[in-house]
Amino acid sequence: MRNRTRTVVTAVAAFVLLGALWEITKLVLPAAGVTVGDIRLLPRTDDAAMPHVWTVLARLAEPEVAGAAVARPVWLAVLAGAAFTLVLAVGGLALGGVLGALLALVMQRFALVERATLPYVVASQTVPLIAIAPLVAGWGGKIAIFGWSWQPWASVMVISSYLAFFPIAVGVLRGLGSPARADLELFRAMAAGWWTTLLRLRMPASVPYVVPAVRLAAAAAVVGAIVAEISTGTRGGIGRLIIEYAQSATADPSRTYAAILGAVVLGLVVAAVVGLLDVGLRRYRGSVR
Amino acid sequence: MKRRLLCVLAVALATVACSTTAPGTDSSSGAGGSQKVVLQLQWFTQGQFAGYFAARDQGFYREQGLDVEIKEGGVDIVPQTVLAQGQADYAIAWVPKALASREQGAGITDVAQVFQRSGTYQVSFANKGISKAADLAGKKVGNWGFGNEFELFAGMTSAGLKPASDVTLVQQQFDMQALLSGEIDAAQAMSYNEYAQVLEAPNPATGKLYQPSDFTIIDWNAQGTAMLQDAIWANTERLSDPAYQETTTKFIAASLKGWAYCRDNPESCRDIVVKAGSTLGSSHQLWQVNEVNKLIWPAPAGAGVIDDAAWTRTVQIARTAVNADGQTVLTKEPDAQARDNTYVQRALELLKTQNVDVVGSGYQPKQVTLTEGGK
Numbered sequence: 001m002r003n004r005t006r007t008v009v010t011a012v013a014a015f016v017l018l019g020a021l022w023e024i025t026k027l028v029l030p031a032a033g034v035t036v037g038d039i040r041l042l043p044r045t046d047d048a049a050m051p052h053v054w055t056v057l058a059r060l061a062e063p064e065v066a067g068a069a070v071a072r073p074v075w076l077a078v079l080a081g082a083a084f085t086l087v088l089a090v091g092g093l094a095l096g097g098v099l100g101a102l103l104a105l106v107m108q109r110f111a112l113v114e115r116a117t118l119p120y121v122v123a124s125q126t127v128p129l130i131a132i133a134p135l136v137a138g139w140g141g142k143i144a145i146f147g148w149s150w151q152p153w154a155s156v157m158v159i160s161s162y163l164a165f166f167p168i169a170v171g172v173l174r175g176l177g178s179p180a181r182a183d184l185e186l187f188r189a190m191a192a193g194w195w196t197t198l199l200r201l202r203m204p205a206s207v208p209y210v211v212p213a214v215r216l217a218a219a220a221a222v223v224g225a226i227v228a229e230i231s232t233g234t235r236g237g238i239g240r241l242i243i244e245y246a247q248s249a250t251a252d253p254s255r256t257y258a259a260i261l262g263a264v265v266l267g268l269v270v271a272a273v274v275g276l277l278d279v280g281l282r283r284y285r286g287s288v289r
Numbered sequence: 290m291k292r293r294l295l296c297v298l299a300v301a302l303a304t305v306a307c308s309t310t311a312p313g314t315d316s317s318s319g320a321g322g323s324q325k326v327v328l329q330l331q332w333f334t335q336g337q338f339a340g341y342f343a344a345r346d347q348g349f350y351r352e353q354g355l356d357v358e359i360k361e362g363g364v365d366i367v368p369q370t371v372l373a374q375g376q377a378d379y380a381i382a383w384v385p386k387a388l389a390s391r392e393q394g395a396g397i398t399d400v401a402q403v404f405q406r407s408g409t410y411q412v413s414f415a416n417k418g419i420s421k422a423a424d425l426a427g428k429k430v431g432n433w434g435f436g437n438e439f440e441l442f443a444g445m446t447s448a449g450l451k452p453a454s455d456v457t458l459v460q461q462q463f464d465m466q467a468l469l470s471g472e473i474d475a476a477q478a479m480s481y482n483e484y485a486q487v488l489e490a491p492n493p494a495t496g497k498l499y500q501p502s503d504f505t506i507i508d509w510n511a512q513g514t515a516m517l518q519d520a521i522w523a524n525t526e527r528l529s530d531p532a533y534q535e536t537t538t539k540f541i542a543a544s545l546k547g548w549a550y551c552r553d554n555p556e557s558c559r560d561i562v563v564k565a566g567s568t569l570g571s572s573h574q575l576w577q578v579n580e581v582n583k584l585i586w587p588a589p590a591g592a593g594v595i596d597d598a599a600w601t602r603t604v605q606i607a608r609t610a611v612n613a614d615g616q617t618v619l620t621k622e623p624d625a626q627a628r629d630n631t632y633v634q635r636a637l638e639l640l641k642t643q644n645v646d647v648v649g650s651g652y653q654p655k656q657v658t659l660t661e662g663g664k
Contacts, residue, residue, distance in 0.1 A: 032470070048466050048490070065568050077568075134365045138376055233333060233363020235566065243364065244333060244568050247482075250465040251489035252570075252662035 011268070019053045026050055051254040056261065059254040074255060078262035081238035085225050086266055088153055088237065090273075092160025093221040097214070099161065100168030107169075108176040108202070109194070118173075125166050129224065133159055133231035156228040156237070163224035164217040171213020175206025207284035211277065218274045222267050238263050323356040326540060329368040329377035333361050334567045336577025337481060337519070338381065339558040340403070340585075344547025346561045353539035359565075369397050372522055378533075379540060384517035384600075385607045385618045386436045391627055392619055396525040399628040401541045401593035401636070402600075403548065404584040407515035409440050410484055411507040412468065413475040420505045422448035422512055428474040431461035432613075439618055441477060443514040443610035444507070458613050465490070469499075475507070481580035485573055489663045498661060514610075516603040518584070521593070525626050534632065542636035545592045549645050552586050555579055555655060573663025579655050586649035593633040593647075600628060 026045045033049075034042040043049060060078070063071035103121070107114035136155045143150045179201050187197045229239030238259060245256040330338050341359055344350050350357040360377060362368060368380035369387045373395035382390075384399060391397055411430070413419040419428065422444040430445075432438040445452045452458065459473045465487045468476035478484040484506070492499045509515040521541060527533040551558035559575040567574060585592060607618035640647050 044466075044470060046470070048469065065563060065570060130365050134367065134370075137363070137366065138371070138374060231363055231365040233361050233366055235361065241568075247333075247463065248486060248489075248569060248573065248663055250469070250483075250486040251491075253466075255662075 022050065022053055026052070048250075048253055051257060056254045056257045059252075059258050060261075064255075074258050077241065078238065078259055081236065081241040081259070082262045082266040082269075084153075085222070085229065085237040085239060085263075086269065088156050088229075089160055089218075089221040089225040089266075089270060091157045092162075092225055093164045093214075093218055093270075094161075095157065096161035096164030096166075096217060096221065097168050100165035100217070101172050103165070103169045104172035104176060105198075107173050114173070121166065121169055124162070129159065129163070129227050130231055132162065133228055136228075137232040137234075152232065152234045153236070155232055156225055156234050159228035159231075160221045160224035163220040167213045167216035167220060168210075171209050171216075172206060175209030175213075176202045178202075178209060179205040204284045207281050211274075211281060214277060215271070215274050218270045219267065222270050226263060238266060323351065323354050324536060326350075326355050326357045326379065326536065327360060327377040328357055328540075329360045329362070329366070329371045329380040331362045331366075331368045331381050331383070331519075333363075334359075334562060334565045335482075335569055336559065336562050336567075336574050337581055339551045339562050339578045339581065340548030341381075341544055342547070342561050342565045343550045343558050344543045346564075347547065347550055349543040349546045349550070350540075353543045355536070355539055355543060357540070357543075369395050369522055372397055372524055375524070378524070378536070380522045381519050382522055383436075384520055384603050385439060387520070387522055388604070388607060388623050388627060389436065389618050391623060392621070397522045398525045398528060398626055399520045399595060400523045400528075400537055400631075401521040401545070401633040402517055402595040403521060403544070403593055404517070404519040404581070405588055405592075405596060405599065406584045407440060407509050407518055408480045408580065408584050409437075409509050409515075409518075410478045410480055411441060411444075411475045411509075412465075412478045412484055412487065412504050413507075414468075414471075415503055415505050417474050417505075419475050420507065422507060422514075423450065425475055425507075426450055426455050427457075429457045429459050429472070431459045431467060431473040431476040433461050433463070433477050434613070436618065438477065438612055439606060439610045440509040440514050440516050442612050443516075443606040444509055444512045446610060447512075447514060452611070452613065453615075480508075480583075481577040485576045485580075485659055485663065488659045489570075489573060489661055491661060498659065513602075514606060515599075516606055517595075517599055520595075523632075528629070537632045538635045538639065541593060541633050542639045545633075545636060545647060546640060546643075546645050548585055548592060549640075549647065549649070551578055552582050552649055552652060555582065570660070570663030572657065572660045575655075576657040576659055576663075579657050582652070583654050586652035588648055589650070591633075591637045591647050592649070593636065595628050595630055595633070 029042055029045045031044065031046040033040060033044040047055070060075040061073055064074050064077045065071060103117070107117060136158050137152070139150045139155060183201055184197070187201055192200070225237065226239035228234070229237040230243050234240060242256065242259045242263065245259045249256045328341060334342070345357055345359065367390065368377070368382045369390040371377045372380035373390070380397070387397060387399070411425070417428070419425060425445055430441070432441055442452050445456065450456060459467070461467060461473065461477055465476055465478065465483050467473045469487060469490060478487070487504065488499055488501065490499055491497065492503070521544065523537050528537065555575060555578045558578045559571060562574055562578070563571060569577070588594070590596065604619065604623060608622070609617060611617055637647050
């Protein structure tokens with residue numbers, strides 16, 4: 001319990017420190033930033049480029065669209081956007097996780113499959129996201145699954161899972177192959193089948209590899225969801241909100257930062273959830289070997 | 290063996306479950322026997338597309354028996370590609386960009402030239418003394434790239450400047466901070482969007498908002514290198530189908546009626562766009578509707594009619610103007626199917642029977658007062 005309190009306190013302190021650093025940067029560096037010749041080394045620090053922390057926080061309380069009939073405050077819009085993206089990112093993580101784990105399992109079982117597919121799994125991550133996003137978005141209105149027509153948010157989830165599946169596939173593959181030779185031989189000597197070996201030895205042994213893989217995958221899923229929203233213009237999420245607000249950043253820069261703040265909080269929430277997974281699986285950590 | 294059979298069965302089932310559908314190809318009727326039509330925009334919901342939202346909100350599409358779904362654009366959504374691939378029935382796109390896609394094989398046809406004038410400016414602070422293309426010599430000139438820059442390059446070229454060597458080209462972000470902070474001397478701006486944004490920003494020197502008198506504008510319409518922008522594009526192949534032809538006429542008619550409504554009721558159109566989900570402030574939105582109106586009205590030949598001279602000029606610039614990468618938009622003349630005034634003419638006839646003013650000869654733009662941040 002004391003440990004958890006400390007984590008929370010550290011997290012809050014880190015946030016405050018970041019805010020302080022932001023303000024110190026504004027105070028110390030020249031407003032025009034630092035350039036050597038034509039190359040910019042440090043960003044502009046005037047209020048238009050880096051609004052004060054308190055301006056951004058105050059903007060959260062102001063209405064999102066001034067003059068609109070139903071005016072919701074920025075914080076509510078940001079919160080709703082972050083929640084929407086959270087659902088898509090978690091969905092993408094789950095989808096990517098299941099696919100990645102299944103692929104790893106097949107690769108572990110059949111060495112031929114591993115040799116055949118692993119290069120493509122690696123290559124899949126070199127395809128730029130902005131190239132696949134319009135393709136996946138194009139499924140909208142074209143594909144129906146059991147009469148359910150493809151929705152824009154589903155494209156975002158698929159793109160998010162595309163990024164999330166890679167670390168999981170690689171992590172699980174590595175984890176399943178991690179038990180020591182002696183342990184595997186012991187299982188074989190005791191006439192344990194493939195299933196038993198998988199459940200009792202390989203899976204527990206893979207935990208130390210899988211947990212960091214899920215951490216990476218969770219971060220990738222969030223980034224994937226946000227970028228996919230920006231790329232395809234899917235309404236409702238924090239990514240779309242960032243770019244929409246950024247459009248009017250010339251005159252209202254603090255609103256953009258308010259949305260970015262929402263994306264940061266979203267990332268922290270997902271990291272915390274994955275941290276819980278770590279706590280739940282603690283007993284397997286280093287138990288085999 | 291049994292297991293293998295199960296596997297085969299599962300795969301077969303999955304294949305059956307995923308069926309493909311395309312809009313329009315099935316003449317499925319929506320609610321109340323209306324026909325479903327998908328329109329793909331090139332960007333998010335904003336005043337630039339007010340006419341279409343107004344036509345939907347005011348029931349002009351329904352009047353024609355159409356149930357129109359308006360799809361917003363995104364950073365990587367190319368409307369003409371979406372149209373050519375059959376995921377939309379109509380798309381809004383700039384003429385040069387759409388023609389470039391057409392040259393690469395996208396089967397699309399300009400069926401109504403909604404914006405008859407160009408909305409692109411090159412904006413600079415008044416004290417820089419940049420009021421015509423020739424004044425850009427030796428200056429830092431911002432441009433967006435990605436096919437949005439050709440009017441600027443054609444303008445500089447026709448003023449005798451070599452864009453590659455006589456000016457410093459700067460890739461511009463989509464906000465205008467680089468102009469205000471002096472990092473670029475002349476920034477690209479749409480009259481209805483980015484130009485309004487600088488007028489919504491506080492001037493640190495006065496504490497008030499920047500005023501139009503603080504800036505000078507190069508308007509490409511006046512410089513003679515304007516290119517046609519927002520047009521309604523239809524699928525060329527499907528235009529041979531009489532049913533799609535009829536839908537096209539109805540869609541254009543209802544859309545133009547929407548634009549006529551926005552000409553006469555800009556405030557109402559602002560509210561419609563805000564209601565449709567735009568997060569731009571209301572004064573900014575009204576400015577946008579008003580500026581867009583100026584690009585459409587008055588329309589002496591009738592709204593939406595593709596003007597021969599403007600089209601020829603656009604194509605000519607697209608073939609000759611060279612951008613920073615040494616490329617032109619088009620390598621050859623587009624074929625005759627690239628544009629077709631047939632449907633817009635029919636639509637105008639239809640609207641005249643409804644006593645809709647499709648010329649707007651007495652159109653007077655409003656004076657919109659912008660507030661800080663477009664609020």
